[in-house]
Amino acid sequence: MGKYVYSFSEGSREMTDVLGVKGANLADMTNIGLPVPFGFTVTTGACNRFYEEDLQIAGDIREEITEKLEDLENVTEKRFGDPSAPLLLSVRAGAPVTMPGMMDTMLNIGINDEITEALAKMTGSERFAYDTYCRFIKSYGTIVMGLPKSRFDLVQAAKRFNEGLEDDEEFTVDQLKSLAASYKNTVEQLSGESFPQDPEKQLMDAISAVFLSWNGERAVLYRKLNDIPDNMGTAVSVQSMVFGNMGEDSCTGVAFTRNPSTGENSIFGEILLKAQGAEMVAGLRTPDNISTMSDLFPECFETFVKIARLLEKQDKDMQNVEFTVEKNRLYILQARPGERTAQAAVRIAVEMVEEGLISKEEAVLRQDTSQMGQLLHRGFDPEKYKEAEVLATGLPASPGAASGRIYFTAAEAEEAAKNGYEVLLIRQETSLEDLAGMVAAEGILTAKGGTTSHAAMVARGIGKCCVAGCDSLDIDEEKRIVEIEGEVFEEGDFLSIDGSTGKILRGKIDTVSPELSDEFSMLMEWADDFRTIKIRANADNPREARQALAFGAEGIGLCRTEHMFFMEERIPVVRRMILAATDGERRRALAELMPFQKTDFKRIFETMGERPVTIRLLDPPLHEFLPQTADDIEEIAEQYGMTYEEFEDKVKNIREINPMLGRRGCRLAITHPEIIEMQVRAIVTAVIEVKREKKFDIMPEIMIPLISSDRELRLVKRYVTETARRVMEEEETEIEYRIGTMIEVPRACLTADKLAEEAEFFSFGTNDLTQMTYGFSRDDTGHLIQQYEGQGVLPADPFHSLDMDGVGRLIEIVAKNGRHTRSNLRLGMCGEQAGEPATIEFCHHVGMDYVSCSPFRIPMARIASAQAALRGEADL
Numbered sequence: 001m002g003k004y005v006y007s008f009s010e011g012s013r014e015m016t017d018v019l020g021v022k023g024a025n026l027a028d029m030t031n032i033g034l035p036v037p038f039g040f041t042v043t044t045g046a047c048n049r050f051y052e053e054d055l056q057i058a059g060d061i062r063e064e065i066t067e068k069l070e071d072l073e074n075v076t077e078k079r080f081g082d083p084s085a086p087l088l089l090s091v092r093a094g095a096p097v098t099m100p101g102m103m104d105t106m107l108n109i110g111i112n113d114e115i116t117e118a119l120a121k122m123t124g125s126e127r128f129a130y131d132t133y134c135r136f137i138k139s140y141g142t143i144v145m146g147l148p149k150s151r152f153d154l155v156q157a158a159k160r161f162n163e164g165l166e167d168d169e170e171f172t173v174d175q176l177k178s179l180a181a182s183y184k185n186t187v188e189q190l191s192g193e194s195f196p197q198d199p200e201k202q203l204m205d206a207i208s209a210v211f212l213s214w215n216g217e218r219a220v221l222y223r224k225l226n227d228i229p230d231n232m233g234t235a236v237s238v239q240s241m242v243f244g245n246m247g248e249d250s251c252t253g254v255a256f257t258r259n260p261s262t263g264e265n266s267i268f269g270e271i272l273l274k275a276q277g278a279e280m281v282a283g284l285r286t287p288d289n290i291s292t293m294s295d296l297f298p299e300c301f302e303t304f305v306k307i308a309r310l311l312e313k314q315d316k317d318m319q320n321v322e323f324t325v326e327k328n329r330l331y332i333l334q335a336r337p338g339e340r341t342a343q344a345a346v347r348i349a350v351e352m353v354e355e356g357l358i359s360k361e362e363a364v365l366r367q368d369t370s371q372m373g374q375l376l377h378r379g380f381d382p383e384k385y386k387e388a389e390v391l392a393t394g395l396p397a398s399p400g401a402a403s404g405r406i407y408f409t410a411a412e413a414e415e416a417a418k419n420g421y422e423v424l425l426i427r428q429e430t431s432l433e434d435l436a437g438m439v440a441a442e443g444i445l446t447a448k449g450g451t452t453s454h455a456a457m458v459a460r461g462i463g464k465c466c467v468a469g470c471d472s473l474d475i476d477e478e479k480r481i482v483e484i485e486g487e488v489f490e491e492g493d494f495l496s497i498d499g500s501t502g503k504i505l506r507g508k509i510d511t512v513s514p515e516l517s518d519e520f521s522m523l524m525e526w527a528d529d530f531r532t533i534k535i536r537a538n539a540d541n542p543r544e545a546r547q548a549l550a551f552g553a554e555g556i557g558l559c560r561t562e563h564m565f566f567m568e569e570r571i572p573v574v575r576r577m578i579l580a581a582t583d584g585e586r587r588r589a590l591a592e593l594m595p596f597q598k599t600d601f602k603r604i605f606e607t608m609g610e611r612p613v614t615i616r617l618l619d620p621p622l623h624e625f626l627p628q629t630a631d632d633i634e635e636i637a638e639q640y641g642m643t644y645e646e647f648e649d650k651v652k653n654i655r656e657i658n659p660m661l662g663r664r665g666c667r668l669a670i671t672h673p674e675i676i677e678m679q680v681r682a683i684v685t686a687v688i689e690v691k692r693e694k695k696f697d698i699m700p701e702i703m704i705p706l707i708s709s710d711r712e713l714r715l716v717k718r719y720v721t722e723t724a725r726r727v728m729e730e731e732e733t734e735i736e737y738r739i740g741t742m743i744e745v746p747r748a749c750l751t752a753d754k755l756a757e758e759a760e761f762f763s764f765g766t767n768d769l770t771q772m773t774y775g776f777s778r779d780d781t782g783h784l785i786q787q788y789e790g791q792g793v794l795p796a797d798p799f800h801s802l803d804m805d806g807v808g809r810l811i812e813i814v815a816k817n818g819r820h821t822r823s824n825l826r827l828g829m830c831g832e833q834a835g836e837p838a839t840i841e842f843c844h845h846v847g848m849d850y851v852s853c854s855p856f857r858i859p860m861a862r863i864a865s866a867q868a869a870l871r872g873e874a875d876l
């Protein structure tokens with residue numbers, strides 16, 4: 001027959017499966033000699049038996065409980081149910097994984113009419129005795145009998161009202177006595193049963209109630225959401241009570257061994273005088289800062305500080321500690337690793353390494369990469385944020401916090417920002433033309449589009465906060481108003497957005513800027529030592545390149561050239577190039593663009609020094625550069641001296657129904673080789689000039705997008721090499737460069753062995769690759785994907801975290817077959833997913849040379865890749 005009950009002194013910290021996290025922790029703390037009220041733990045196995053035996057505690061288990069209760073009586077020198085030396089108990093739930101607040105805990109078990117009287121005599125405090133009795137009747141009535149708590153609250157409130165009191169603390173002893181009687185009446189009226197005076201029954205009922213709460217609605221839902229198996233069961237710890245409500249020299253408290261928001265190494269917490277645990281959590285009374293404890297109970301506080309250190313040493317982590325002071329004596333009731341902000345996590349880990357508590361590896365492994373965005377972006381002032389009103393919620397598209405006056409067009413946003421306003425740009429969705437307005441704005445809010453929409457990608461790239469795809473926005477661009485859940489906001493009104501949660505909030509909320517601490521740099525250095533994969537940035541201009549370097553990028557993995565086409569003085573030339581009637585006309589326009597491109601590249605090379613820079617040749621369909629609205633068309637038609645109809649016809653000719661599957665990427669290069677000839681000329685000249693001026697040894701990587709066959713690649717490559725040769729001859733010098741291709745089309749994946757004959761590197765463009773593998777249009781299917789996720793058809797948004805089963809499989813094929821052809825083929829990933837920890841781990845395992853992500857993701861990527869390497873080592 002199995003063993004179902006363990007005294008705290010029989011357990012250990014390794015026994016969480018059997019004793020639950022709390023039971024194992026209580027055992028552990030008992031064994032290292034901390035002042036823990038003694039008790040025993042009924043195992044998770046007993047919980048499963050409880051369900052097997054029709055919700056009964058089996059006879060043999062009851063016997064074991066009785067035995068351990070006797071031991072407990074001997075240790076405490078008190079007797080359960082004996083008025084001459086009453087022992088009261090707490091019954092505490094604790095599963096093998098933490099399920100905070102999901103199950104019930106009951107205090108003060110074993111009290112009845114007679115024992116209340118006895119307690120009053122013994123402690124000399126009737127107030128304490130009746131306060132405790134009242135608490136117990138109420139919790140027995142609600143937790144065990146399932147009566148509505150509101151009825152007890154009502155009785156209490158009525159009493160307060162009748163006596164003309166403001167506060168429960170003002171109850172006199174007589175009033176408490178009568179409250180206890182009223183509570184007992186309430187139990188009888190509501191349930192038809194009288195409140196049980198038998199302590200034994202109270203105890204078994206309480207244990208059963210905890211077992212039952214394992215299958216309570218809250219707990220079941222929580223397990224489902226967190227993938228916790230239902231048959232794990234909860235353990236129940238039965239512990240002798242200590243009383244924080246015993247008088248002026250008693251309190252209950254919760255503390256962190258270090259500050260959970262800054263990481264500072266000093267005790268942080270709160271106490272509640274004359275109270276018991278649950279009140280603290282319920283937040284009914286305002287607690288005092290823990291410094292009060294050092295004033296009122298200096299010795300207890302001193303002991304507490306020592307214990308905090310000991311617990312940290314034992315667990316090698318910052319602890320959250322629940323404790324009680326009874327008559328100036330300290331008792332520890334629970335300790336577990338405490339939750340913390342990203343800032344605190346960094347500081348605590350680094351300081352613990354310095355203190356010799358943990359290794360550098362451990363410090364890196366402990367970082368929660370999903371939280372790290374918090375470190376780099378502005379956040380709301382936490383105090384102000386607490387009081388803020390949420391108006392609606394969209395998709396959290398780019399983290400950070402922003403407050404500003406709302407504007408509905410990029411031009412007006414830019415104008416307002418120039419006039420010194422903080423601006424929030426609101427758009428139906430954004431396009432290339434909105435870039436300047438987005439740069440000028442504090443944050444971007446859109447009604448359409450998902451987390452890989454233009455708005456989201458650009459916002460992440462430039463480090464702006466963005467909430468996308470908020471259905472509740474009804475935008476009227478003409479009237480310059482937006483309606484949110486029936487309320488109208490006008491141009492110039494203040495709104496705030498939280499890009500980490502997707503919340504849209506009323507009015508202006510102060511923001512605070514992040515500070516990158518020394519600890520942060522230290523941790524990053526350690527991570528760099530552990531990782532094997534390189535981290536590059538997606539950066540299109542010198543500003544982004546500088547940002548990327550500041551965050552530790554080792555190169556640029558994707559420099560998109562189309563953004564450079566979109567500046568004010570260039571766009572007319574670009575349009576002339578696109579609309580050119582003859583090749584000659586086109587070449588003239590391109591010749592005008594060449595110096596612009598050359599200067600762009602020079603600046604980037606100068607910024608990046610000798611680090612690798614991958615430049616992608618022009619990718620988007622040409623019509624993206626053409627005017628979209630009727631007004632724009634009219635204006636430009638005029639410039640060209642054409643009628644509206646003539647011009648519109650021209651635009652129509654260029655437009656495509658499925659532009660994403662149309663004439664873009666290398667297809668553009670094949671139909672208009674002169675475009676990429678201009679670009680290659682700009683790249684090669686830039687390299688030559690920077691080499692001459694700065695003596696940098698630069699080897700650019702020229703990347704051809706959207707390749708689907710080796711013939712395509714061979715042809716485009718010939719354009720590139722011929723142009724490069726011509727420029728080098730003109731300049732009478734030689735440079736080295738690499739030519740590679742993006743892998744974005746499934747056909748390219750399947751023919752990777754042939755492509756590797758031509759390409760020196762492959763870069764996985766996982767946005768397009770996902771789009772084409774799934775056949776999901778990334779510009780249109782945001783909401784569909786949300787619905788798919790909601791119904792469990794998709795485990796996650798594949799544009800956000802790489803679809804390992806499909807897209808990931810293709811990548812593996814490419815890596816294997818590509819390297820079979822060319823063993824030193826360089827592999828990298830530059831899609832959005834490359835900024836996501838699980839994808840980085842995947843890339844590490846596939847053996848990629850680098851991942852390339854937006855500058856603001858780089859610190860996270862450095863940590864995630866180090867974690868992947870460390871975990872990989874551990875697996876070997």
Ligand code: ADP
Pocket residue numbers: 037089090091092093100101105107239240241242243244252253276277278322323324333334
């Ligand atoms: P939770 O898992 O919800 O934190 P606990 O079992 O830790 O539930 O109990 C909540 C609180 O109840 C504790 O923080 C403590 O203040 C109080 N408590 C639990 N057991 C005892 C005890 N033996 N004596 C005094 N207070 C207790």
Ligand code: MG
Pocket residue numbers: 322334
């Ligand atoms: Mg607790």
Ligand code: MG
Pocket residue numbers: 705744765767768
């Ligand atoms: Mg692409």
